[in-house]
Amino acid sequence: MGMLDQVKQAMQMRKEAKRLQAEVEKISCSYNNGGISITARGDFSITQVKISDEALEEIKAGKPERFETMLKNVITAVLGQVKERSQQLMQQAMKEGNLPFGK
DSSP: OOHHHHHHHHHHHHHHHHHHHHHHHHOEEEEEETTEEEEEETTSOEEEEEEOHHHHHHHHTTOHHHHHHHHHHHHHHHHHHHHHHHHHHHHHHHHTTOSGGGO
């Protein structure tokens, strides 16, 4: 493989990596439990948090630890969904041969 072919391959890999990054960023997952709802994107950023009066009652009732545990569990679950969907996207791209290093 000549130098020009290596440069072309590197440029193709870079282009495909950018395309995949854009696809991953489009991923959006939501998880709800105990009156807490969280939405996260493929880049693991949290885009929405909703807390119902029901969930806030735990704090008002003097049980902030229970609320904190529920919040942690919802965050963990939604980020787990994002990770799984991102991995599926990457595996699909490799299976289809869209990644030069996946061939």
